[in-house]
Amino acid sequence: MQNDTCSRREFLKRTARYSTLALSALLFGADLAAAFGRESGRSTAILYATRYGATKQTAGWIGEGMASKPDLVDIEQVSTETVLDRYDRVIVGSGIWIGGAHEKVLEFFGAENARLEEKLAATFIVCGSVNGTEAGMAHARRYLSAMHAPLRAEPPISRAFGGRLAIEELSDEDVNALREFYHSILHKEMSGWDRRNPDPAKRFGMELSRKPSPQRAEEAPL
Numbered sequence: 571m572q573n574d575t576c577s578r579r580e581f582l583k584r585t586a587r588y589s590t591l592a593l594s595a596l597l598f599g600a601d602l603a604a605a606f607g608r609e610s611g612r613s614t615a616i617l618y619a620t621r622y623g624a625t626k627q628t629a630g631w632i633g634e635g636m637a638s639k640p641d642l643v644d645i646e647q648v649s650t651e652t653v654l655d656r657y658d659r660v661i662v663g664s665g666i667w668i669g670g671a672h673e674k675v676l677e678f679f680g681a682e683n684a685r686l687e688e689k690l691a692a693t694f695i696v697c698g699s700v701n702g703t704e705a706g707m708a709h710a711r712r713y714l715s716a717m718h719a720p721l722r723a724e725p726p727i728s729r730a731f732g733g734r735l736a737i738e739e740l741s742d743e744d745v746n747a748l749r750e751f752y753h754s755i756l757h758k759e760m761s762g763w764d765r766r767n768p769d770p771a772k773r774f775g776m777e778l779s780r781k782p783s784p785q786r787a788e789e790a791p792l
């Protein structure tokens with residue numbers, strides 16, 4: 571009976587703690603993954619911006635490659651300021667649409683470029699230009715430079731990964747924009763493709779775990 575009372579008390583204590591956490595996560599516009607990340611003492615977040623899922627998936631593969639598992643956080647679901655308060659380091663990834671990264675990533679880099687000098691561990695993009703050609707890689711480098719433009723300094727490490735185009739999933743607006751692009755720039759019919767590959771993303775995660783951040787070389791790897 572005594573035990574029963576104790577475990578019930580313990581249960582109530584725990585549920586109260588977690589519901590407070592969930593409530594504050596909602597109030598501050600943070601998602602639960604981020605909130606529980608703080609609770610579990612994790613200090614790295616992969617903040618990703620996606621429209622159709624390939625960037626989220628790539629963020630997951632990068633995380634799989636990392637020795638210490640990061641939290642995956644959707645930039646559209648959180649206040650980026652809260653993410654910086656909460657995590658020691660952030661890795662930021664974006665899809666590329668009509669030549670550019672997600673506007674929230676650019677806003678974040680501009681608004682927080684001072685704090686990001688210390689906390690930004692890496693960036694990555696997911697796009698169609700990773701297609702095995704030199705011209706494609708040159709495009710990818712340009713997308714990365716444009717994404718980094720609002721920062722004060724280049725991030726320590728960056729990478730471009732192949733994404734996916736599934737025509738049937740696209741919004742009407744995106745179908746029209748792409749149809750125009752294929753027609754007037756590429757001079758061919760629009761068609762879907764899939765350039766996703768978990769292996770380079772996992773290797774990138776492993777690389778991040780080996781590479782100490784330049785500002786904090788004495789610290790444990792990511």
Ligand SMILES: Cc1cc2nc3c(=O)[nH]c(=O)nc-3n(C[C@H](O)[C@H](O)[C@H](O)COP(=O)(O)O)c2cc1C
Pocket residue numbers: 619620621622623624625626664665666667668669670696697698699700709732733734735740744745747748
């Ligand atoms: C409307 C639209 C525009 C795109 N523009 C580009 C582009 O300019 N350059 C490129 O390399 N890939 C481009 N892509 C391919 C995307 O980068 C690719 O689909 C990627 O997987 C998007 O990330 P997401 O799946 O996380 O949304 C475009 C895709 C869409 C739907």
